[in-house]
Amino acid sequence: MGERKLRKTDVAIGWLEGVGKGVATMFDFTKVSGNGKTEEKKATMLPDAISPTMNVRRTARDIMDGAKHVTIKRDKLEDIVKKEGMKVKLTEWNEGGIHYLSPTSPEKTALYVLVLDCMNFCFWPSHNSLLQYHHLSTSLKTLAEASDGEDEEEESFRFHPKKLAEIEESFFTEELDPLLPPGVTMPSKKERVHLLRELGSSLLYRHGGKAMNMIEKSENSADKLVDIIVRDLPGFRDEAIDLDGRRRFFYKRAQIAVADLWAALGRVGMVDFKDIGSLTTFADYRVPQVLRHEGGLEYSKELAKVVDKMTVLPAGCRMELEIRAATIVAVDEMARKAGVKAVEMDWWIWQAGERMIEKGEGGKGQILNHHRVRTVYY
Numbered sequence: 001m002g003e004r005k006l007r008k009t010d011v012a013i014g015w016l017e018g019v020g021k022g023v024a025t026m027f028d029f030t031k032v033s034g035n036g037k038t039e040e041k042k043a044t045m046l047p048d049a050i051s052p053t054m055n056v057r058r059t060a061r062d063i064m065d066g067a068k069h070v071t072i073k074r075d076k077l078e079d080i081v082k083k084e085g086m087k088v089k090l091t092e093w094n095e096g097g098i099h100y101l102s103p104t105s106p107e108k109t110a111l112y113v114l115v116l117d118c119m120n121f122c123f124w125p126s127h128n129s130l131l132q133y134h135h136l137s138t139s140l141k142t143l144a145e146a147s148d149g150e151d152e153e154e155e156s157f158r159f160h161p162k163k164l165a166e167i168e169e170s171f172f173t174e175e176l177d178p179l180l181p182p183g184v185t186m187p188s189k190k191e192r193v194h195l196l197r198e199l200g201s202s203l204l205y206r207h208g209g210k211a212m213n214m215i216e217k218s219e220n221s222a223d224k225l226v227d228i229i230v231r232d233l234p235g236f237r238d239e240a241i242d243l244d245g246r247r248r249f250f251y252k253r254a255q256i257a258v259a260d261l262w263a264a265l266g267r268v269g270m271v272d273f274k275d276i277g278s279l280t281t282f283a284d285y286r287v288p289q290v291l292r293h294e295g296g297l298e299y300s301k302e303l304a305k306v307v308d309k310m311t312v313l314p315a316g317c318r319m320e321l322e323i324r325a326a327t328i329v330a331v332d333e334m335a336r337k338a339g340v341k342a343v344e345m346d347w348w349i350w351q352a353g354e355r356m357i358e359k360g361e362g363g364k365g366q367i368l369n370h371h372r373v374r375t376v377y378y
């Protein structure tokens, strides 16, 4: 990072080393515990009171202290980690080539990831949408590749900040929707247009028109990059005020963006977040769905009924906050037991969930339904 410019040979070497090996071989996966690591974290993270990842953990612990609807079954968490066939084998972020990685330009890769995570919410099927994550990541990849010229500065790149700042709803109807499978459309288009415009404008006016400038300001700290993202991109501010007036922080999309940047750019030596272990799991609906199904989370009768019947919960309600908080605490505990970072444990659980839902959801012998909340945050 820093002032160093990426050369094509660097990319080739980084890429060759990474191909087919999985994320685990590309990064320093030293255990989260241990004195050296603790000091390193202190050196890079923000002070406790303003650290976004600390705020997320504080939120999760606080909510779980008075939880009424969700219980963490600690002995079961241990079983899940140990379970045959579910051992933590770190997942390849780009398995199946579902993401765009520019062969020459970290800037274009970073823009792609930020666009992806701007829209990385509300996938669950409703009467008019059957959108899945890989539909989004691969259709954006197609658009990126189609406009990917030689020149790093090239303004013709579809996700150049100037283009993002002026995006219209026609981007979805004319460019993106046609790349989705028949009958699948992108929900909440108006909201997504606004989020993309916000991203383009913020990069132009706050970061000299470059995603890499924003990333470099983090000084290789995942925690600081989450902070920059939630400060400069309001659409990523996944916060709530609970019924008692307390602030609650989750930062799902901001944290997943940082993790995705780590996976996409770390492989070519462009980022090296020393405190990547500070990220929490990305509290959305797939991870708690898997944990509940496996017995690691137990829902009250009332909540179980709501979730099983696919009743939509209001955003920010107590039940939703408890599910998200329990997910964060449970994944931290599983990661600790397995000696990996929360982000790695998240990817492993998420990918296990994706395999489980292939067999259907909510029926006999199938994974239990996930909770439903209409939100731009996950």
Ligand SMILES: Nc1nc2c(c(CN[C@H]3C=C[C@H](O)[C@@H]3O)cn2[C@@H]2O[C@H](COP(=O)(O)O)[C@@H](O)[C@H]2O)c(=O)[nH]1
Binding pocket: 091, 092, 093, 094, 095, 120, 121, 122, 123, 124, 131, 132, 133, 134, 260, 281, 282, 283, 284, 285, 286, 287, 346, 347, 350, 351, 354, 357, 378
């Ligand atoms: N907690 C967590 N949630 C994740 C992801 C990802 C993808 N991350 C990439 C990075 C590493 C992985 O290997 C993936 O290649 C998507 N999602 C969420 O799932 C939902 C879509 O699901 P479905 O409807 O089934 O396609 C939607 O809310 C989306 O935001 C993750 O990693 N963790």
